[in-house]
Amino acid sequence: MPDGPRRNVVQALGAGVLGGIEYFGGMSLLLVKASRRAVLGLFTTREKFSGAGLAEQMVRLGIKSLPIVVLVQVFIGVILALQLTPPLALYGQESQISAIIGVAGFRMLGPIITAVVLSGFAGASIAAEIGTMVVAEEIEAMTAMAINPIRYLVVPRIIATLIATILLAVVADLMIAVGGYITARLVLGPYVYTHYWRYMRDMLVYKDFYTGLIMAAVFGVLVSLIACHEGLKVRGGAEGVGKATTMTVVYSIVAIIISACIFTVIFYVYEL
């Protein structure tokens, strides 16, 4: 028998791995259940699907986060332009800054930063909302009233976040480009801004755009799924709600970055 501390390390490791598997399994199960309900609701008459409920969530999760997405993404454009122009100038290529901003923005930064903003804005608010409902026994009441919480709460939130993230990513792409252009006009001078849009168009291909949006869609599902899962598994009052909110943001960001890496490999290493 190993002595105390060593056994505890093994135990902790085992518990951690088991916990991780359980968490991942729980989330996958929720995704399967929600997808089934969504398909039944959207394409059959067996399940009720509330268009009004979806619209409400779209406004709450999508439209309300539009200003902050615009603000953040313009600044991302500004930062890219300011940071990358000097190294390009070393090779006399500062006019190509728009091409770099375009690629970086459309492929990655637009969707990623949007999803990170949404994880704080939409994800945390979903987790807090559903968590509070669990604590107030509203979920139990709902089930006892034969209203399935996955259909009534989870499905509209996931679909709304999915659509919102895609649309916001389009806005984000444009705002990054605009941020770069504003910087060029104000700081970098005519040599950079004269052909800003032309060089960007020459460099960008459709793939840059749609791979970004596919990623945005996946990020949207991840953020809302993690938020709903965290919210539904809240136990123990206000403290539990706070923890769920925090963990939603943490797990969302980790999931976003890891899946972005996976997508980069799929789209640009294996060229699928």
Next chain:
Amino acid sequence: MVEQKEKSDRNAVIKVTDLVKRFGGRAVLSGVNLEVHPGETMVIMGGSGCGKSTLLRHMIGSIMPDEGSVALFGQDITQLDARGLDEIRKRFGILFQSGALFNSLTVAENVALPMREHTDLDEDTIEIMVRMKLELVGLRYAADLVPAEISGGMKKRAGLARAIALDPEILFYDEPSAGLDPVTSAEIDQLMMDLSRKIGVASVVVTHEMDSAFRIADRMAMLESGRMLKIAPRVEFEQLRDGEPTGDEMTDLMRQFLRGDSQGPITDRRMKGGYEEDILEAAEGKATRRR
């Protein structure tokens, strides 16, 4: 006798048979039987932790028993799938202890929710029906307020309006007078009696408020440590409450509970509670763990 039993079986809207539930090895319910007939008000009484809330949650299908069965409208809900259970759930209403209103919806929207979810009625019809339900509980003026803006008593009434939204055949009440002042509590009791008269539902009320229990009950059931001590018409319990101690421990225990006395078998048992055994058990447990 046998014939009579069969007759009562057929008529029961709720029939709980030999219900056993354990949480972590500890039996919370050990072999509970209960029948509720159409239109009657059955009050389930018992001290904190006696298992009455657990029993209620079995009857509404929130938790499933380890042994035994729970039949609603003649269907064993422990054997039903999710869809079948939902069909049964549409036929009863529940008033939760806290009201359990949805805080993001107004009172009217709360009452409308079951109708929107479970019927194909158009919005105009739903609005009229919501007003009717709110009128029944005297809350029409508060239709557009959200739960945070109304008092505890109003929440209960709103919860009641929601519970009767789909014209249920059974109404479950979980501690309907908990946290209310005596007057509001009496109002809620009156409302429960009115509803049971007006719409003829069977009511199952879980409570430990004896005043309220004796006001509303047709029959009463006494639960203690997961066992059903006595199921009888209200008069019998009234006689028990007002009579002299009998010397029989169980009867006196019920009598103490009904009267709310500070001395009697319940408190005696708690005091005796085997102090020496407790100490010895603790020591023994420690020894076992060390081994």
